Each structure stands twice: as structure tokens, then as C-alpha cells.
Amino acid sequence: MQNPDLFAKKKGKKMDRLESAVQMSAEAMGMLAQKFSRAPSSSQQEHPFMASVKLAFASVPKDKEMQCFLEMMDVIKRYRPQEE
Numbered sequence: 001m002q003n004p005d006l007f008a009k010k011k012g013k014k015m016d017r018l019e020s021a022v023q024m025s026a027e028a029m030g031m032l033a034q035k036f037s038r039a040p041s042s043s044q045q046e047h048p049f050m051a052s053v054k055l056a057f058a059s060v061p062k063d064k065e066m067q068c069f070l071e072m073m074d075v076i077k078r079y080r081p082q083e084e
Contacts (some may be wrong), residue, residue, distance in 0.1 A: 028070055
């Protein structure tokens with residue numbers, strides 16, 4: 001049987017990781033909501049590449065969607081003009 005202190009430390013680390021994941025998810029959802037509120041109306045034509053992005057994203061396992069989304073946003077951020 002594990003030492004109670006060791007068990008508590010492991011549980012604390014798991015909770016820290018969980019809290020970190022929840023925080024990242026909350027930040028991503030906030031960013032998404034902010035972007036959506038500034039998004040052009042749906043009456044505008046969709047970018048031609050979006051069909052490919054949607055198709056590729058559909059093949060991502062559900063448990064990896066958030067990480068995939070965040071990584072896609074990081075890539076897009078690298079190519080955007082620098083804001084001054």
C-alpha cells in the first residue's frame with residue numbers, strides 16, 4: 001500500500017493537470033466566442049480552403065479535437081500580420 005503522503009501528492013498532481021486542461025479549454029472557448037462574435041455574417045462566401053479544413057478536422061478523434069484546434073490556431077497565428 002502506498003504511503004498516504006505519496007498518494008496525496010499524486011492526486012494533487014493529477015488535479016493540477018486537470019485544472020490546467022480545464023483552464024486551457026476555457027481560454028480556447030473564450031477565444032472562439034470572441035472570434036465568433038467578430039466573424040463576418042454567414043451571408044458572405046466561405047473561404048475555399050475551409051472545406052478541406054472541415055474534412056480533415058472530421059477525421060480527428062473526439063478526445064483530440066481541442067488540442068488539434070489549439071494547434072491549428074497557433075499555426076494560423078504564425079502567418080497573420082503582426083499587430084502593432
